[in-house]
Amino acid sequence: MTYSAREMMAVAAAREIKDGDIVFCGTGISMLAAMAAKHISAPNSVIFFETGAIDAQLEEVPMAVGDPRVMLGAAVHGSLADAFGFMQNRFTGEHVVGILGAAQIDPFGNLNSTVIGDYTSPRVRFSGSGGACDVGSFVGRTILFMQQEERKFVPRLDYLTCPGYLDGPRGRERAGLPPGGPEVVITNMATFRFDESSRRMYLAGCYPGVTREQVLERMGFAVETGRALPVAPPTPHELDILRNKCDPQRLIL
Numbered sequence: 001m002t003y004s005a006r007e008m009m010a011v012a013a014a015r016e017i018k019d020g021d022i023v024f025c026g027t028g029i030s031m032l033a034a035m036a037a038k039h040i041s042a043p044n045s046v047i048f049f050e051t052g053a054i055d056a057q058l059e060e061v062p063m064a065v066g067d068p069r070v071m072l073g074a075a076v077h078g079s080l081a082d083a084f085g086f087m088q089n090r091f092t093g094e095h096v097v098g099i100l101g102a103a104q105i106d107p108f109g110n111l112n113s114t115v116i117g118d119y120t121s122p123r124v125r126f127s128g129s130g131g132a133c134d135v136g137s138f139v140g141r142t143i144l145f146m147q148q149e150e151r152k153f154v155p156r157l158d159y160l161t162c163p164g165y166l167d168g169p170r171g172r173e174r175a176g177l178p179p180g181g182p183e184v185v186i187t188n189m190a191t192f193r194f195d196e197s198s199r200r201m202y203l204a205g206c207y208p209g210v211t212r213e214q215v216l217e218r219m220g221f222a223v224e225t226g227r228a229l230p231v232a233p234p235t236p237h238e239l240d241i242l243r244n245k246c247d248p249q250r251l252i253l
Helices: 005-014 029-040 080-088 132-138 212-217 236-246
Strands: 022-024 046-048 096-101 141-145 182-186 190-194 201-206
Touching: 005 029, 005 141, 005 182, 005 236, 029 046, 029 096, 029 141, 029 236, 080 132, 096 132, 201 212
Parallel strands: 022 046, 022 096, 096 141, 141 182
Antiparallel strands: 182 190, 190 201
16 A cells, blocks of 8 residues: 555654553644554554644544643543653653654654854744653653754754753763653654663664665764664554554544
């Protein structure tokens, strides 16, 4: 079956969500991935949003976290404070999976979604952290979405918005952060993971039809490629769930 890069990204992220996970997601493809996982392989996962809805039915994909559809059948209709308290609670936080995106990422999975250029006179100013810094700081693990472009994979961020592994091994611990950090980076061409010892990013897999060389050409720093394996394409069942159950109106796809 034919499929788009966006569908491949959503399916790749959905495969990372385990049954029983508590998924904190934002607008767009992260929301779609969380919904797909709940229908495919993680029926007991719980999705919640920073606007305070916890464990909604999500019969239709919401357009944003403030869309009233995130409240349908929710176990809790809370507030922003409730959502972030739930995320940072020591009994639930380590089981939370955060799904994030950004403008820049560095070799240790740190993210920039604030500015490109100098902070006081930037070339581009974005909307900023939102809840990203809290998510990256406190949840048990994160899934990161990025477009595969050299200007996005940079050796040094223009601004540190959200911590990954900071400067490498024990970087989070030295900063006083709890255990956690990025687990996987999902792009429109490949997936990346982080070495257990060095905490540096390495190429974990390439999508069908994509070579390692093509991926490296679109990066601003070198990564290890020896562990890269082919990423399985979406199955007909996964595509059917994604297209007909999660987003039949193609609002995100």
